[in-house]
Amino acid sequence: MGDRGGATSLVGDAGIGKSTLLHAAAQHAEDLGFAVIDTAGVASERTLPLAGLHQLLMPVLGKLDTLAPAQRRVLLTAFGMHDGPPPELFLIALAALNLLSEAASERPLLLVVDDVQWLDEPSETVLTFVARRVGRDPIAVLGAFRPGHDGPFATAGFPELIVRGLGEDAARQVLAANAADLGSTAQEEILRTSLGNPLALVELPAAWRAAGAPATRGGAQIPALTARLERTFAGRLPVLPQLTRDLLLIAALATRDELPEILAAASTLAGVSATVEDLEPAVRARLVQLDPVRISFCHPLIRSAVELSESLGRRLAAHGALAGAVGADAYRRTWHRAHSIVGTDDGVADELDAGHTVALSRGSVISAIWALERSAELTVDSARRGRRRLLAAEHAFGLGRPEIIGRLITAVAHDEPSAMEAARVELLRETLNEVPPGDTARVLRLCESARDAHRAGDTSLALDLLNVAALRCWWADTGAQSRAEVARALDELDEAVADPRHLAALACAEPILRGAEVCGRLARLEPESIDDPAALRLIGTAAHAVGDQVRAAAYLDRAENLLRERGQMGLLPLVLGVQCAVRLDLGDWARIDAALAEGRRIAAETDQPFWGDGQIINEARLVGLRGDLDRAFDLADQSFAHPIFSASNVVLACAQLARGYALLSAGRHSEAFDAFVIAFDPASSSFHPRERIAAVMFVAETARHAGRFAEGREIIEQLEQVAQLTPAPMLRLHLQYARAVLAEDFEAESRFQTALAAPELMRWPWVRARTELAFGTWLRRQRRSSESRAYLRSAAIVFDAIGAGAWSRLAAAELRAAGERPRIAPRDSPLAVLSPQELQIATLAARGLSNREIGEQLFLSHRTVGSHLYRTFPKLGITTRAQLSDRLNTTPPASGTASSPE
Template identity: 40%
Template sequence: MSAVRPLLGRERELGVIDDILAGCPATGRCLVLRGEAGIGKSALAAEAGRRAAAMGLRVLRASGVQSEAHLPFAGLHQLLQPIRGMIDDLPARQRAALRAALGTATATDGTAGADERPPDADDFFLVALATLTVLTEYAASAPVVALVEDAHWVDSSTRHVLAFVARRLESEPMVVLISTRDDPDEIFTRAALPELVLSGLTDQAASELLDRDAGDLTAQQRELVLREAMGNPLALVELPTTIADLAGAPLPPSWLPLTTRLESAFADRALRLPATTRAMLLVVAVADGDGLAEHLAAASVVVGAPVTEGQLRPAVATNLVTVGAGRVQFRHPLARSAILQSASESGRRAAHAALAQVLADEPDRRLWHRAAAVVGRDEQVAADLEAAAQRARQFREIAVAVAAFERAAALSDSSTSRGRRLLFAAETAFEMGRRDVVERVVAEAEQLDLGPLQRARLAWLRMLFEREIWQSTTNLAPFVAVVDQMRVDGDVDLASRCLFTVAQVAWWAEPGGGAQDLVLAAVDRMPLPADDPRLLATVAMAAPVDRAAAVIDRTTRLALDQTSDPEAQRLVGLALSTVGALDQAAGYFSDAVAGQRTLGRLGLLAQTLVSLAWCAFARGDWDRARSSADEAARLARETGYPGAETSARLVAAMLAAYDGEATFAFSVASEVERWATSRGARPQLAHVQCVRGVAALAEGRHSDAVDQLMRIFDVADPSHHGSLSHLAVVDLAEAAAGCHRTREVADVFDRLELVARRTPNPLLHASLRYARPMLADEAAAEAGFQAALNEGLQHWPFVRARLLFGYGTWLRRQRRIVESRMPLRAARDGFDALGAGSWCNRASRELRASGEASHRPGPSQRGRLTSQELQVAQMAAAGLTNRQIGEQLFLSHRTVGAHLRRIFPKLAVTSRSQLRDALESLRR
């Protein structure tokens, strides 16, 4: 075995890697090696693997292959292959999801238990959690390095799993090292994983490398190679060979771009090889694996005679491939590209057909080779591709699903089948936000003979992209007409889902009564019960004022089996929160969150947590609001829901504004405003104004607060939103009273009183109970305060505390000092229980001004716990084990243990049994 030559000019990079490896037993780390083709990523990764092994770390490997990128979880299959036996020890749902992802179990193969059904569409995250669990268990006995090379060609499912794992390595003795090319939209970039960007070698290092590997060049040749290579290590190795091949011919005056030039060099080298060796290389190039045995078998089919490993030696001698341990791999990806580009179309098809023949026991891999080998139509292959596309879509391999649907359409033997598959492709591309793909596929489908339902689906897709649907809904009639066509043609489920989207648009942009009537009429035509959860949410969003009573009434009469599904719970919660019944909505959202955690539906979980955070915030449950918003923001970033992340950040900004952290609140408001303005997102713009108004109010700038908050109530302002304006009623009333602008806001409150007569909206009515005495004249104020306090605000503790504060302040300013102390004391205690620090300080100052000593309690332990630590502590106090908590929060049980080790001293406890009392004390 030849000695490994040292890497030249990479001392800095190797130092970074050494530091990470050295820290592995104590903490987990991730590093992404990023750079252009040939820059030395693979060499650096290989050296990292050697150093890790020398340190006693165990190394798991996977490598991306361009032709393998269409196979979901192919990279994960490589990575976990050496430890597949550990999958058997996973919890049931994780075990089932990971087995299904790796293709080792199906619903009918007899290996899945009763709880091990095939995964749902959102079970991708159960696969990711299962991977994290397996890797951390493997790392328990000795630190592990997961080494993934050429990740830009690893399937996207595996890349998302790697990003998921890499974010959660805080307490694990594990390193994830990934090499990939530059791509600003690549998953690891969006995940903000630590990066080490490789640039070209310095002039000195480049000269040393060239002298070491090609010392016989002439001075002119040496100068040319150094100039053209620009520090690229692969070019420094390969260009001397190309120049030598010129055999004394004049050097060309100009050169092709570096990558093309190197591909040409590889191709020229391959052309000199024996025909059988070239056939073998083409098989390796089109293959989606690196197993030597299957490549030899396929090459034998191509040439019609047995092919042996010895016939690969010429390719090894010319440094095109490496062979060892039963594997054959191209020395560099550009060599693979060169072989593929220089081959004929018929040659590539023959290689694919041969691989399909030898891969009879691996149906997914075999299918793609069959599809690549087909000339003309093949309905059976098309049907198999359609099934593969549905599986890929299930695992969020959206790009793969689109490609499979399109290829299936091309192979279809009828216009009907082709149209159906093109529509699937377009709808899947729409999920990616790929307008270019949708338009191309829709244009192709429109030329076919489609049925009425297919035409309706096609029209729906075109309208979604052609209209600025979320910014203007001046005419929703075409959308409702398409929904009606879907219903008439028998697809009631699709029609109800699309009608729900129309109602969301109506709530988002508030187009007026005409749109409301249009949607409600379509609801009445839908052959579904009136208490169907989706219809309830549709009605609530279409008519949040006029149908609020009906929505609240119907939800109170729902049977248990109607709301046992997490999605049904989410929809009912959405219906109730839209009409202001936040206390009831919070219960449904909490149940939905629990169910979505169990099912691993992280995308929906992020959105539901945002809804729960807003409910908790408005009701005064600020601990839950903080933890829900924090988790929602993290999960939304991870699952690709920027709208949910933005809304979660706004909850955090509102809490900060109420707590006097104005700088943070204004910063978030400005960032979100830029995002929301470009999208015409009225709800986010309304929340932005709420944040600014509350932050100004907390700083005592009452007039500025009025200016900010009034925009939400101005129908001509982009920030106007009728339903969300109810969140600002209390703040506007206090701000106006504080700067004597009550007459200026009188018209707004008169309109709100008229709305309150039409709806039982609990949020609006609670807010108006506060506003009436705050805006009343001196003669009517006291009666208003007493009436509001007697009307019951038990579901609105923050509103009640503010009402007590307002009443106590009013009494003190009326020189009724002794009487003012009791409501001020109650307000201070209420604010303290909520964790509203700045409001507690305000009440304490007023109480001291009344002559009663009042000291702000010491720093709350609540504030010393992060949101995630608070979640962990609450779950541990409820009796969940570390593993159960990890499953709920999508963390490893070791990370949960690390959180608890930090939580105990913060709460001054020494055991889990003390957590319940410690947490309870935080609320007193």
């Protein structure tokens, strides 16, 4: 493995040998000098927040003092060992990563996790987070799970080792060692039934001897084999003493494997004192193993066999006994009480309702949802039952779990919801994608629900409903009537004008007709005065919607920084997605590649596939402008074929622009013009009233090069009328460019000078460079070469700086034609030699951030950051950290920083 890490999944059926392989790997790792930390998921702990992670990190908790104080507090709070506000799950994950990285600094580390499918969901999410990021640390992760598991570790794309049954020869050897006393007929029957499963080859002979019954002929299916093995283990239970069976039942249902707790609960269940000696019959039967303080089952199937062999009444009584034995842990006590009841119990329901906040405080939203849902099942009053289900559904909304939302809001419908609760259901229903985005009736229904909520006094809910209604108007063409209705409903919320949701909804519903109002309100909002990243995202989205990209960048950049500081990864893919579009328009291309990759990765980690797929269209536009024709068309085609995006005008408009960009970059001007024209046709599915603005200067340029001046001017005249309705900076600058490019020679110069004199143009380097290129080209063709060179030179420098290779080459060709040898962009420029992530890390280091601070920003261990920088320095031809700023052309920090990558 060297100094690098990685993760591997072992996938196989119960009894196939995964645990044996993990044990062998752990033993081999120890022989090589690794430290080994192992744990296993337990089915009964799946709703206990972070139970699996706590067990996994137990051996290294002594190193907590090596962490930054904030990260130390995060872990202690998550494990209920420190009071504090609920930590973000990904802050917990980052703290766990750094803790393990510190442990691995002494010697390589192997994490072994068996039965991943039974980890509680937050623990599996953290494990996956860690496993994705150990590539630069000497940490290996091995996780084993059964086929069909679809949790984050299973879907992360780690290399998989499929553990299959033994071949016939090996199976016969195992069988011979365990069934030598059985006849050949019995052995052949067991051989067929086992399907090469090692556990079956060991355990079925014993079952045959005990029962004398033949195995299923013809070979069992895997589920049937698993059930048969469970029955085999269950067959050993009746001969055990009753007190031993009580102890096994308690151990099977317990959420911890601590012997004192299990002995106390078993004593309550049995009504007599239980001791360790009472477990000896189970040890001799190879059902459990003991150490001085813990008990463990020899195989997970034994645990499930014990549960299945007992009656419902016995299981309920066992949970009741455990509730009385867990000591001061109120959450676990309530959890067991909830499992000890059939029917309703308002007292326990209230405890669960109160206890769901404990789950939230430990970063486990999924456990909070379970607590609320079970609380609802135990509640007598239907109204309170519905409120609890609705709250659970809203938590599921925050997680992006439509399958849970659908189940819960279906149940709420039977709980007599109030008008306001019905409005909340309408909001939640939006996550289910039951209605196409362009459905006008749905928009009007949401507006009516918003009015209901407002009349009931819930302005916040009204704003949420109008936001989703406005987003429907943004994503697809719902018609002028629905857009106007959303705006009217917003106008009725006088008291909410200062709320960012109001601004965002107005901008998305009516970006043109209400653009002036939105721009005016944006001008009064300073990004640095706002500390809520969700609010900043909404304001940035509003600015983007009305074409004020400079303000959008300011709001979104601050939102991104705050989200990183606070570990709120859930919103990052949304912010990064809009940022990419904004940076593309402005000319900040160097940061887009890293944002695209990070946006996709975090969208996958936070289970937001929509936002991961949404980066397709940003990449399509970027590669189109860079001149990669095939890639741009391929990505555009993916958007047109996407099951959701294919019904979205805004996405299809951007896909059409990507095609036009690529054709223009390739010099195919007439085809490019035809591609752009589609985006200006209201009858086309690729028409979007706002996104067409991004094509104004391109349609003008292609019209000029293709000699289609009249068609181009007709389109520009339409946009001149739009400009009377909105002061959008993007539209104003694009129109100035278009007027100059399509002007007759006698007025072209004055129009170019007007365009270049626009004071805000300096903050739009892409538009400025294109204007300079067009003006310089015009001057050269007017035989004014000496005047043209300054404009062409400036354009070439900007194109080089932002990575617009196709445009840089065009500017260089024009400059040569004007009689000047263009400056050749260095082949070792940071954009050329660094990966997107290396550039991202180097840029932050150049700003003066320490490795720990960079790690916290990018959700990496500080050792991984140091490793990246160590490899970056030689690529950039530098030897000290202080040289980064000059090499990357970034502003140096106010104070000195360490000179080494570390």
